[in-house]
Amino acid sequence: MTKYTHTERLNCDPSALWQVITDVAHWSMWDPEVESAQLEGLFRLGTKGTIKHKNGASSKFSVLMCDVGQSYIISTTLALGVEMLTKRTWEKQGNDLLFTTEITLIGPMAPIFMRMRKDGLSHNIPAGMQAIKTMVEPKVKENLGFAGDSKRGTAY
Template sequence: MKTIATAEITTDVPAAAFFERWADVATWPQWNTDTEWVRLDGPFRTGTTGRLKPKGGPATKFVITSLVAEREFTDVSLLLGARLTFQHLVTEDSRGRTVVAVQVTITGPLAFLWTAVLGKGIAAGLGGDLARLEAAARTAGVSA
């Protein structure tokens, strides 16, 4: 497994607001600038599959491999010869603030190729995407 990128924010926005944004996959392009569209084949829960279309790339299948409300959301994009994993962990710090950490990893025999193709873009955009997600979560209507 190779780590491509990590990002973290600490905020007063409640965890539930982040999960509301993640569950509404149609809004992902509003905060994830590399994404054209996202569709789920069922409810937002562990095991649900979907498709997403990165800007400038082909539509890709993905699966939600872990979903623990207000704690963790992990999705895996199924690339040819590789699996690209986005793990989102939500915790609370000692002052009661929400901490959202995102780690992007890749595995598989063609991971080296996908890292070369996607790695720099993901690494460059992850922090900004997380900041935009925080702004979207702040206005999502979930109160503390």
């Protein structure tokens, strides 16, 4: 088992964060690797979905754990029997939230995959979390014109 973890400090309402990270149809707005994503139902335990990556590849995922409003884990099967678990969670610290994304690769080839993907993960995970930060923090949203923006179908 091989892990990569990144944490960002956010100043936002937990429900705003939850809305963004579980809105699968809009993952491409903040995840640098995602071209599009879809979910076959509501975001809850057992629901399956598909991610189309910007490199042209597609992968299926399923929601393995969902503690509504607090955390989730999705599982994606990669090549050569490697399973990638993506855990997103937050905890309150003062007026802020500590938002963490943890990537875990499981399987005999996991160490090789991690070596191949480490640079991408160490760039794309922080970049995605910074994009989420701009979507959920009130002052940043107002400055960028996101507050009450209904053109995207969801006001972040």
